Amino acid sequence: MFEIRDLHVSYGKVTAVRGVTLTARPGTVTLVLGANGAGKTTTLRSAAGLHKPDSGEVVLDGTAITGRPAHWIVKRGLVLVPEGRRVFAPLTVLENLRMGGYTTARGELAGILDRVFEMFPVLRERQDGPAGLLSGGEQQMLAFGRALMAQPKIMMLDEPSMGLAPTMVETVLGSIRAMADSGIGVLMVEQNAEAGLEVADDVAVVSRGEVVFSGTAKEAASHSLVLRAFLGDAALVTEN
Ligand SMILES: Nc1ncnc2c1ncn2[C@@H]1O[C@H](COP(=O)(O)OP(=O)(O)O)[C@@H](O)[C@H]1O
Ligand SMILES: [Mg+2]
Structure with missing residues (x-):
């Protein structure tokens, strides 16, 4: 169980997150x-330890991890797959994956790598080639694979479908569902509501730094506010 409780975060004088749970x-x-x-x-x-929150708590399996260093948080089992995937283009696929396993005991790496290759066979095929030559969708799978190398309990995914061709969006969402079905808790941020709702169990809607809706995916799909504000063009409106 992973909880972000009443989180407040700012950049200097600008408050970006106002009590998110x-x-x-x-x-x-x-x-x-x-x-x-x-x-x-x-x-x-902020939950991943990359930006210090002003207040609030981040709790993983009963342990407060708020404000801890990022590598410590990864070792506890919380991993962030960042927006834009951020694979290391000149390094090989295998080297990228190995980097994801930096907190994992050496003896366990081969077994974990095998499971990652089972889930993403394309990564096995392309393991000796540079990550930069993968397609956008394949790079997203590499980013997932790299995160899986840390044996996460919880994965946070930031806009995994962004910039992908529609057919690739389906594939990537399928892998997200498969990672969850393997027992991992997935917290996924998306602007593509329609795509995200296909694989989601629960939904939260954030507006101007606050949670304005939370419920099951079924409730979200039938909730007029959510539909109106986030399944239409309004999803593209900037809130600045
Ligand atoms: N590094 C930063 N410095 C200053 N303001 C930032 C920074 N990153 C984000 N912000 C501001 O914080 C708010 C929330 O941004 P962000 O968390 O990136 O939103 P989202 O991911 O929902 O698009 C926005 O108003 C944005 O301009
Ligand atoms: Mg964002």
């Missing part, structure tokens, strides 16, 4: 929707 459970996908600038990335980065 989110939960992710093992084996499920929690979808976080919200327009550009709503505070989604800031929330994830």
Whole structure:
């Protein structure tokens, strides 16, 4: 069980996150929707230890991990797959994956790598080639694979479908569902509400740094506010 409780985060005098509370459970996908600038990335980065929150708590399996160093948080089992994937283009696919396993005991790496290759066979095929030559969708799979190398309990995904061709969006969403079905708790930020709702169990909507809706995916799909504000063109509106 993973909880972000009443998180407040600012950049200097600008408050980006005002009391966000989110939960992710093992084996499920929690979808976080919200327009550009709503505070989604800031929330994830703060939970991952990459930006210091002003207040609030981040709790993983009963342990407060708030404000801890990022590598310590990864070792506890919380991993962020950042926006834009950030694979190391000149390095090989295998080298990228090995970097993801930096907190993992050496003796376990081969077994974990095998499971990653089982989930993403394309990574096995391309393991000796540079990551920069992979397609956008394949790079997203590499980013997932790299995160899986740390044996996460919880994965936070920032805009995994961004910039991908529609057919690739389906494939990537399928892998997200598969990662959750393997027991991992997934907290996924998306602006593509329609795509995200296909694989989500729970949904939260963030607007101007606050959670304005949370419920099951079924409730979200039938909730007029959510539909109106986030399944239409309004999802593209910037909140700055
Ligand atoms: N590094 C930064 N410095 C100053 N302001 C930032 C920075 N990153 C984000 N912001 C601001 O914080 C708010 C939330 O941004 P962000 O968390 O990236 O939103 P989202 O991921 O929902 O699009 C926005 O108003 C944005 O301009
Ligand atoms: Mg963002």
